[in-house]
Amino acid sequence: MVNLVAAQKPLLHRLMKMAGVKHHTVEIEPGTVMNFWVPTETVKKPKKGEKEPKILSKPTKPVLVLIHGFAAEGIVTWQFQVGALTKKYSVYIPDLLFFGSSTTDKPDRSPKFQAECLVTGLKKLGVEKCKVVGFSYGGMVTFKIAELYPDMVEAMVVSGSILAMTDSISESTLSSIGFTSSSELLLPSSVEGLKALLAVATYRKLWFPGRLHKDFLEVMFTDRKERAELLEGLVISNKDETIPSFRQKIHLLWGENDQIFNLQLAQNMKEYLGDNATFQGITKAGHLVHLERPCVYNRCLKRFLASLP
Numbered sequence: 001m002v003n004l005v006a007a008q009k010p011l012l013h014r015l016m017k018m019a020g021v022k023h024h025t026v027e028i029e030p031g032t033v034m035n036f037w038v039p040t041e042t043v044k045k046p047k048k049g050e051k052e053p054k055i056l057s058k059p060t061k062p063v064l065v066l067i068h069g070f071a072a073e074g075i076v077t078w079q080f081q082v083g084a085l086t087k088k089y090s091v092y093i094p095d096l097l098f099f100g101s102s103t104t105d106k107p108d109r110s111p112k113f114q115a116e117c118l119v120t121g122l123k124k125l126g127v128e129k130c131k132v133v134g135f136s137y138g139g140m141v142t143f144k145i146a147e148l149y150p151d152m153v154e155a156m157v158v159s160g161s162i163l164a165m166t167d168s169i170s171e172s173t174l175s176s177i178g179f180t181s182s183s184e185l186l187l188p189s190s191v192e193g194l195k196a197l198l199a200v201a202t203y204r205k206l207w208f209p210g211r212l213h214k215d216f217l218e219v220m221f222t223d224r225k226e227r228a229e230l231l232e233g234l235v236i237s238n239k240d241e242t243i244p245s246f247r248q249k250i251h252l253l254w255g256e257n258d259q260i261f262n263l264q265l266a267q268n269m270k271e272y273l274g275d276n277a278t279f280q281g282i283t284k285a286g287h288l289v290h291l292e293r294p295c296v297y298n299r300c301l302k303r304f305l306a307s308l309p
Contacts, residue, residue, distance in 0.1 A: 021037040023141045034102040035102050042090070064305070164233045251280065258286050
């Protein structure tokens with residue numbers, strides 16, 4: 001029987017190409033490769049006998065990097081944003097390690113390693129400066145990139161995320177939504193588990209046929225062992241928490257009904273980050289704010305980006 005989610009992938013890929021981005025694979029180092037969707041104008045078709053297209057030029061517009069969360073790969077997460085952004089920006093959408101076909105044989109599962117690999121990939125693609133948008137898990141990677149590479153990251157937008165997942169935040173967040181572990185929440189193994197994840201991630205109750213849930217599980221929740229290790233590598237002890245001093249402008253763009261990282265966490269984070277941080281809430285939207293209310297999200301995102309020097 002045909003997997004409906006897998007069958008829709010070619011259509012999504014065509015839509016991405018129509019929006020101005022195309023797939024490209026980058027070898028970060030031996031044993032580590034990352035998939036990117038990159039501006040079409042920066043690549044040319046492979047010559048006869050070549051397997052991969054080669055980079056033709058550096059980006060021609062200001063660079064915007066969109067980093068996905070934990071439940072889906074890059075273009076699935078940002079499918080409603082890409083077309084709205086490619087007119088003014090050179091948009092890059094990576095698949096983090098163990099999402100899409102990005103993979104590594106290295107044992108490191110920390111957000112720092114994801115950040116280092118991602119930046120290496122961007123530099124190989126000719127990116128020198130960029131603005132970064134990060135959602136959920138991708139937001140934590142975004143903060144790490146900005147901390148480690150302040151000369152590269154000009155500004156960032158973060159949605160549904162925090163600086164770092166400490167013991168106390170992990171325990172209180174999971175307890176408040178009725179889960180015992182991050183893996184139980186973010187790595188569902190059954191249709192019921194996926195429905196439970198969607199119930200806490202959205203403001204409106206979504207209905208899909210049971211088969212579509214099953215097909216989504218098969219396609220989007222691969223590399224389960226490695227992703228469970230990513231979740232383990234995410235949590236740090238409270239005593240190890242430090243708040244970097246960011247010099248970039250940071251815009252926190254939030255679903256006001258986010259049950260996973262609620263408004264209080266967002267507002268506390270804004271206070272920690274200081275004067276460089278701004279906050280904006282979007283009503284009638286949960287954790288998946290960019291998917292639930294994409295038109296409003298896109299307007300808010302573009303308004304902030306347009307305000308930057």
